[in-house]
Amino acid sequence: xxxxxxxxxxxxxxxxxxxxxxxxxxxxxxxxxxxxxxxxxxxxxxxxxxxxxxxxxxxxxxxxxxxxxxxxxxxxxxxxxxxxxxxxxxxxxxxxxxxxxxxxxxxxxxxxxxxxx
Numbered sequence: 001x002x003x004x005x006x007x008x009x010x011x012x013x014x015x016x017x018x019x020x021x022x023x024x025x026x027x028x029x030x031x032x033x034x035x036x037x038x039x040x041x042x043x044x045x046x047x048x049x050x051x052x053x054x055x056x057x058x059x060x061x062x063x064x065x066x067x068x069x070x071x072x073x074x075x076x077x078x079x080x081x082x083x084x085x086x087x088x089x090x091x092x093x094x095x096x097x098x099x100x101x102x103x104x105x106x107x108x109x110x111x112x113x114x115x116x117x
Contacts, residue, residue: 007043008039008042008043010039010040010043019071020040021040021043021044021047022069022070022071024036024040024044025044025047025048025051025070025076026070026073026076027076028044028048028096028114028115028116029048029076029077029079029080029084030075030076030079032115032116033113033114033115033116034113034114034115035101035111035112035113036111036112036114037104037109037110037111037112038098038100038109038110038111038112039110041098041112041113041114042098042112044114045096045098045114048095048096048114049093049094049095049096051066051069051070051080052080052084052085052088052095053093054066055080055081055084055085056085056086056088056089058081058085063077063081066080084116087116094117095116095117096114096115096116096117097114097115097116097117098112098113098114099112099113099114099115100112101113
């Protein structure tokens with residue numbers, strides 16, 4: 001039974017699923033907005049929200065935790081601490097929004113845009 005197992009698996013093993021979400025999170029931080037499938041955007045949202053909340057307090061421990069989580073790509077992490085997190089210091093949550101788009105033409109997958117507010 002799948003009681004309380006709410007995470008999506010995307011037909012991938014855990015290691016590859018984590019790599020996918022980390023890559024999407026880094027791209028979102030670098031670009032500010034990305035277009036992906038709706039389930040991936042919905043699964044990415046809590047991850048990014050937690051990272052931004054952690055980055056609002058800029059200290060060594062938080063930097064190390066985020067580097068560990070995102071596999072140390074310095075450009076995205078630097079932008080998270082210098083640009084993104086200070087923008088949301090007075091906000092308690094809800095840093096991202098998911099805008100639903102139509103279905104993709106090739107395979108009919110529901111598409112969405114995830115962006116920072």
